[in-house]
Amino acid sequence: MDDLFHECGIAAVCHFETDKPSELVPDKDPNQASRLVPGMLLDMQNRGQLAAGFTTFNPYRLQLIDTHKDVGGVAEVFQMNHQERYLNLMQEYAGQAAIGHVRYATCGRDDRSYAQPFERHHIARSKWFSFVFNGQLANYLELREEILQTTDFHLTRETDTEILNHLISRELSETPDLDFLVLLSKLAQRLDGSWNLAYMNANGDMFVSRDPRGIRPLCYAVDGPLFAAASESVALTHLGFAEDSIQNLEPGHAIIIDHNGLRVEKYAESPRKAHCFFEWIYFANAASNFDDAGVYLSRKRLGEELARRETVPIDEDTIVVPVPDTAKAAADSMAFELKVPSLEGLIRNRYIGRTFIEGSNRADKVRMKYTPLPEIMDGKRVLLVDDSIVRATTLKELLRLLRERGRAREIHVRIACPPIIAPCYYGIDMSTIGELFAPDFMADTVITEAEEQAMADEIGADSLRYLPVEAIAECVGLPRENLCQACVDTIYPTPAGEELFRKAVISRQRGNQNCSRIFDSE
CATH class of the missing domain: 3.60.20.10 (Aminohydrolase, N-terminal nucleophile (Ntn) domain)
Known part of the structure; x- marks a missing residue:
C-alpha cells in the first residue's frame, strides 16, 4: 500500500x-x-x-x-x-x-x-x-568502517553488496584456491543479517x-x-x-x-530459522511455495481470519474490495466467509512506470495509479482489505479518492497483518521508527480497539482492524519460532538487528525524531 x-x-x-x-x-x-x-x-x-x-x-x-x-x-x-x-x-x-x-x-x-x-x-x-x-547486512556500517580503517581498500558505493565484494576478494587474495565451504564459513563468522x-x-x-x-x-x-x-x-x-x-x-x-x-x-x-513472514503476506509471487508453506494459501487463511474477527454489520449493501494486487487472495477468502461479494472496486493502472510518477505529489500518484469504480461502491459499506500499513501516506489519499470519486458510504479498512511498529534491517525498505504509522498511536505492542479507531480517524476511515501477531504463524502455516516477525513484535533474530533497534529507540526518545508512545518506557 x-x-x-x-x-x-x-x-x-x-x-x-x-x-x-x-x-x-x-x-x-x-x-x-x-x-x-x-x-x-x-x-x-x-x-x-x-x-x-x-x-x-x-x-x-x-x-x-x-x-x-x-x-x-x-x-x-x-x-x-x-x-x-x-x-x-x-x-x-x-x-x-x-x-x-x-x-x-x-x-x-x-x-x-x-x-x-x-x-x-x-x-x-x-x-x-x-x-x-x-x-x-545488519552490521553493514561496522564492516564498512573496518574496511576503511584497517585496509587500503576504497569503497565507491554505499551498498552492502560492495562490502561482500571486498570480503570475498580479500579471502581469495589470501588463499587463491579457497574451498567454497571454507569461504562461506568465514563469511558466516563476519556477516549479520540476511544474505x-x-x-x-x-x-x-x-x-x-x-x-x-x-x-x-x-x-x-x-x-x-x-x-x-x-x-x-x-x-x-x-x-x-x-x-x-x-x-x-x-x-x-x-x-x-x-x-x-x-x-x-x-x-x-x-x-534458529527466522523466515521473514512478510514474504507470505506481501512480497512473494502468489504462485510460489517455499519452506513448506504456500503463498496463496497463506493469504487465503489471512482473509479467513479477518472474516472471523469482523464485527461490522453485514447486509446486502456490504462489499469487500481488495487493494490491488497482493491483497486480493485475502479479500476473496474474507468475502467468501462473510457471504458477501468481493469486487474490484479499485482498478490499478499497471502500465504507469516508476519514473513517470517519480516527481509527482502523493495525491497525483494515487490518482494516476488507482481508479475507483463508483458503479461498484456508490452507497455501499466497503470493507477495504490491504496487506499492510507502513507509512499510511498513500492510504490516506486513497481513502479520500474512494469517498470523492468512488462515492462509498462507509469505508472499513481491514489489514491482513499486525501493526508494523519496528524497522526492518534484513532487506525491507523501512529503516526508521519515525517513518512508521502505527507506533505514534500505540501504548504497547498489543493494539487496542480505541487505538485502532484513533488510527481510522487519522486516515479517514470509519473503522480500522489489524490481525493480531499470534494469528500470523497459524495463517502462514509455520511454527512461530521459525519466523522473523521483528517489524511487528520487536524480537530481532540477530545481534546486530537487536543493537540497531536499541539505538533507534534511544534516538527516538532523545527527540531526534517525533516522540513515539509505544517506546516511551523502553
Whole structure:
C-alpha cells in the first residue's frame, strides 16, 4: 500500500554435464542454458523493478565470464520486446552457466554501477568471479568502517553488496584456491543479517548459498544435467521442473557445482530459522511455495481470519474490495466467509512506470495509479482489505479518492497483518521508527480497539482492524519460532538487528525524531 519494497531476487542455472542434453534447455544445447535466466528474472520482477542483469560462463570465448546489466525492468534490460535484439543478446552471452538478479535498492543510487551481478576481473581464473546478493547486512556500517580503517581498500558505493565484494576478494587474495565451504564459513563468522548468494568464477565453478537463519527464501531443482535456483519457486516451475523436484535450500547450506559435480553441503550451524513472514503476506509471487508453506494459501487463511474477527454489520449493501494486487487472495477468502461479494472496486493502472510518477505529489500518484469504480461502491459499506500499513501516506489519499470519486458510504479498512511498529534491517525498505504509522498511536505492542479507531480517524476511515501477531504463524502455516516477525513484535533474530533497534529507540526518545508512545518506557 505504501510502496513498500524488497531488496531483490536472485537466480542461477548450470548445465553441469555437457555431454548429456537437457529437455529444459533451448535446442538441448548446454551453451543455451543461460537463456533461461531472463525468463526466471521476469517471474521474480515483483522482487525488484529498478535494475536487472546476468553473468554467463562460456569456456569457448575470451571473456570466460561476462556480464550484462542495466537500470530498468527485466524486459527492458534484456530487450525482450524486440525479438531480434533479444536473440542477438542471448547469442552474445550464451553460456552453460549463469547467475541473474533483479534489484530494488534499500540503499545506494539508481544507476547502472549499483545493478547486479557484481563482476570482479582478475588474470587468475579462480579470482575472476561474479556474484549476486539478496538480503541486507545488519552490521553493514561496522564492516564498512573496518574496511576503511584497517585496509587500503576504497569503497565507491554505499551498498552492502560492495562490502561482500571486498570480503570475498580479500579471502581469495589470501588463499587463491579457497574451498567454497571454507569461504562461506568465514563469511558466516563476519556477516549479520540476511544474505543469500549465487557466485560463479571463470573456471565455471558455482555455489548458491542461504544464510544461517534462512531469512530470505531460496529454492532449487535438478533435472538430469540441469541445475537451477531462484528466490521464487514459480521461476523454477515455469522452466518445466516437476513440482516434486523443487526443494528449499536449508539455512546454513550451499549447493556447490565444480569438477566434482553437484553437491549440497552445510557450511554453518543454524542458530534458529527466522523466515521473514512478510514474504507470505506481501512480497512473494502468489504462485510460489517455499519452506513448506504456500503463498496463496497463506493469504487465503489471512482473509479467513479477518472474516472471523469482523464485527461490522453485514447486509446486502456490504462489499469487500481488495487493494490491488497482493491483497486480493485475502479479500476473496474474507468475502467468501462473510457471504458477501468481493469486487474490484479499485482498478490499478499497471502500465504507469516508476519514473513517470517519480516527481509527482502523493495525491497525483494515487490518482494516476488507482481508479475507483463508483458503479461498484456508490452507497455501499466497503470493507477495504490491504496487506499492510507502513507509512499510511498513500492510504490516506486513497481513502479520500474512494469517498470523492468512488462515492462509498462507509469505508472499513481491514489489514491482513499486525501493526508494523519496528524497522526492518534484513532487506525491507523501512529503516526508521519515525517513518512508521502505527507506533505514534500505540501504548504497547498489543493494539487496542480505541487505538485502532484513533488510527481510522487519522486516515479517514470509519473503522480500522489489524490481525493480531499470534494469528500470523497459524495463517502462514509455520511454527512461530521459525519466523522473523521483528517489524511487528520487536524480537530481532540477530545481534546486530537487536543493537540497531536499541539505538533507534534511544534516538527516538532523545527527540531526534517525533516522540513515539509505544517506546516511551523502553
